[in-house]
Amino acid sequence: MSESTLNSTTSPSVKEALDFIDFVNASPSPFHAVEESKKRLTDAGFKELKERDNWSGQIVKNGKYFFTRNTSTIVAFAVGGKYEPGNGISIIGAHTDSPCLKVKPISKKGRSGYLQVGVETYGGGLWHTWFDRDLGIAGRVMLDNDGTYQNKLVRISRPILRVPTLAIHLDSDVANGFSFNKETHLTPLLATAQKRLGADDTNQLGKHHPELLRAIAQELNVEASKIMDFELCLYDTQPATIGGVNNEFVFSARLDNLMMSYTALTSLINTTHYSPTSLEKDPNIRLVVLFDNEEVGSVSAHGAASSLLEYTIRRLVLTNVGGEKDVSKTAFEETIHKSFLISADMAHAVHPNYSEKHEENHKPSMHGGVVMKINANQRYATTAATIVILRQAAKKSNVPLQEYVVRADSRCGSTIGPVLSSNLGLRTIDVGNPQLSMHSIRETAGTDDVAHAIRLFESFFENYPEIDANTIID
Template identity: 40%
Template sequence: MSDVRAVDHIDPIELDNFNQDLFAFLDASPTPYHVVKNQIALLESYGFEGLCEADAWQLEKGKRYYVTRNGSSLIAFVYGHDELLNSGVRMLGAHTDSPCLKVKPNAEIVAQSYLKLGVEVYGGVLLNPWFDRDLSLAGKIVYRDDKQVMKSLLINFDKPIATIPSLAIHLDREANKNRSINAQTDIPPVLMVLAQSDSSTANKKSSKDLLDNILMEQIKRQYDDLKIAQILDFELSFFDYQKAAYVGLNDDFIASSRLDNLLSCFAGTYALMRADTQGSSLLVCSDHEEVGSASTSGAQGTFLKSVLERLAGSAESLTRMVDQSMMISADNAHAIHPNFSDKHDANHGPLINQGPVIKVNANQRYASNCETGAVFKVLAESADVPTQSFVVRTDMGCGSTIGPIAATEIGVKTLDVGVPTFAMHSIRELCGNKDTWYLYSVLQHFFDFSKRIEIQ
């Protein structure tokens, strides 16, 4: 149910330009490593300077910076002119990872003269929609060059190279009633038909040889004269090659992979690029949210706290600065499904294109409280953006976000919000064409230090 009536004041050209940029970002970001790479390109185009965690930082008031960890998490910030102890930091949190299928270290499987790759399920994947899709492969490779120096690179096949064929209904007459999916045996993607000689050889060789050769060929296509002596290791993920697009008779919807949560990463990046330099604003996009955030580059790690400590300068200053700060955790919300409306609380079923959702949970699965929720409503009102509320049915379990982790680890006042979405964790998700702009508009106002957000 909307808390504020939806308004149709958006310039259609401005909206389409924003969404087309979002489409390009989604299509170019199949893995967290690519997400961060593309965020850096956007940030540098607006004058953000790269920092290294290993270096001593010499920050200047009014300048813009970014720093990465593991190449899959990013923190970017505007180091404002206002004193941090007075204005605090306005923070936005999102995550760079999405549920997917990750290639195992010894992945090759040769069966009936077909080459398949064994995969692990990463996060809470909705597996059924992965069948019969055009899949591509991307990720990070660590290698030794011709001078025996260890380096890394990103790879993206950028074309359909695999599929997971369904079993025909003729061979499983009960498929529409009770077919289950075995993640070990049913979902290894099929890459190619092997010649009989290749198939026999593959059974005798190390299980990495064929895949290493495939990866070497792709590296040559992407990097021309790069000299590689040996591939040492990799993190590779399959992804849906179908591009992001408008869907619906009136283009009401946006369909894409990884809307959860690259939509928030993109909107946050765009908002931060346009943030003023009066106060300090920060965007943190963490990896591994879909598997609990417990990693060096996840929200439960030290990345955000260490950056804030360096901004504050001392433990006491950090405590005082955080007390003046606020974080918005932006992660997608469940829109009420017209075919399954009974899965929602009748008074808390968010509608698509009716604005961002304030997510509330009494058991602290979301970090929102009445104060942070009120601040967001005021910001949305000033941006002419409608807002909605989501509470899970009391008889159902509730997911979570990085919001409660940030609130716990940092002690910062936090709010959980998100864009209403259908088919969350599917290979192809659906959101509203206006909600993308609504979220971005509120985040812009959040980073505008002329807007007061204090509660007296």
């Protein structure tokens, strides 16, 4: 469906939804999500930094910067024109990873005349949705370039893999419930042994099928023997799209959590590139951090449980961006207590076929606004104080908000919010856009909610310092 057709039948917010679809279609792996983010930031005038370099003299007021770690996590920030060391940082955090199947270190498998690829489950996916889908591969590959080692992104967009289900004639019990073993039944087909071509010309010593390595090498335009190692995700080759009779839905993979990554990044770009005046008047630093590995607990060098955000804030404070001759010895602590984090991760929309799964007074709806997530057991970091602050930002941008609490007899998920707020002492609120089919290979969200989140985050960046100054909370 063309953009003109969509615009003739939907609300103006479809523009943001269409741009998000471009973003998610370009991001089949966390590495690709970071690469797409880098492109958008560079186009908006952000300068790339390196963590290993000295930042002194590189960061100035009204400047815009980003850096990456592991090529799967990215931090972008813009320095307010009125910033001084010890001032606050307005932070939005999200994550780049989603549940998926990952190729095993030794993936070569075969049985009954088929070549198969061994995969490992990453995160808590609805793995039954991965059966009978057209699967491609994407990620990063480590290459030997005549003794110099480098990583390159790869994406095989054609469906080279598939996990077939068993015919109902051979499994009569499937009508009463589909069950499977993740180790033995979730192994995708790569080819048939009868179609195998050529000898093994790779250096992988039998770890992977030569056919798989050749396909990767062909995509990269290198010899297969140059491939040293890789981290590869399987993904659904069917692209994201707008759906619903009134074009009100986004049907896509990886909505959790690329939709919140996209809206956070877009709001930073919009409020610094297209609205530079607001940055010039800002006493804060505006920062977006998109972590990897949230779906498996965030415990990695590039996850939210790492020291990444703390070290970044310390560097920004001690780099003396404001030009002060003497930075206070407590400038970092002052900054922490003046800062605020929005932990942005998708939320559960009420399901029409399972509405009883929601607490009766907390049933978020699509197009109903951004959801504030609350949990008495601290699975979310939201407090009454942080709700008050976000409501003021929402009011200034006329964005509706909703509240979500899980049923007492249901298990509550968690986010990067509690991890970061407990490690740093940051005031934090957990929010997300409502969606259905979370952790499925194909998820559903509302088109209007893309714009809702962008407007809310823009208002947060532009108004938080004033809101904080008028909110007296110890």
